[in-house]
Amino acid sequence: MSQIKAVLFDKDGTLFDFYATWGVWTKTLLQEESRGDAVLATRMGAAIGYDYHSEVFAKDSMVIYDTPPDIAAALLPFFDGETVEALTRRLNGAAAKVPMVEAVPLIPFLLGLEARGLKLGVATNDGEMPARAHLAASGIVGMFDFIVGSDSGYGGKPAPGMQIAFAEHLGLEGAQIAMVGDSVHDLVAGRAAGMVTVAVLTGVADQDELALHADVVLPDVGHLEAWL
Structure with missing residues (x-):
């Protein structure tokens, strides 16, 4: 990819x-x-x-x-x-204030993506304030070029407002961006914005449910770099 x-x-x-x-x-x-x-x-x-x-x-x-x-x-x-x-x-x-459990060790994972020259963002249906607090607690908030929540002015998923805003922020086409998520909402929003959709199995949805909307289903985000 x-x-x-x-x-x-x-x-x-x-x-x-x-x-x-x-x-x-x-x-x-x-x-x-x-x-x-x-x-x-x-x-x-x-x-x-x-x-x-x-x-x-x-x-x-x-x-x-x-x-x-x-x-x-x-x-x-x-x-x-x-x-x-x-x-x-x-x-x-x-x-x-919730202690977040990382799906994989996030600092080395994100550093690996940065080393490939990739720009990174977060789009969550959570509020932006708690989202930033969670990312800061893991020491990774500064590694993202774009962080938005459902209250940031772009709407929430499955509408693609946050995805479109990320693409516009970077000056990229949707096809140049991978949307990575654990729910159908994430994938539907990504596809609506023309993005490549990557599903992970660290949420509640199972592989069969996600595969209908994803270009690939991975066990967790730690497998993303090898797939790329």
Whole structure:
């Protein structure tokens, strides 16, 4: 794939292992917000596609696909006196502090891509503030030319606004960029922007689901350089 000049990554489930990071955090959040009421926590989890008892996300869980305001809106009935905006700020603040589990050692991985002359970006349906906090905590925030979230003004995936903005930022055609993600939303957005689509299996979706929308499916991002 010598024509590839840039790589745009999703964050959760791609750079960071989804279950190892968000599975534990989601259960802890529900326990705290329900004040230990397992029945209430179960109802809250169901509202966002998370089974509180098995600690498993539904394939279409909001936590995987949707934006923080969407998740806040789904949880709003459980929070008396809150607004979507205030609850979004609370969730973003809590999410920014989550210890992230890297899918592979990210500094050497990204240095390898930089050594090939590739430009790098991150496009996530998470908020930009927590996204930058997560990247900074791993010591890699400065390695990206472009970091955007669903609240950065380009919309969220599966719409291709963030992908198009990345291409325009670099002055590249879509076909010169690889969009790397763990969900159908990532791949659909990448294809809509004319990008090469690379799926990884460090999220919730399985190979058969992702292969329908990907030019290649890799076990994790660590296999990307060899594929390139």
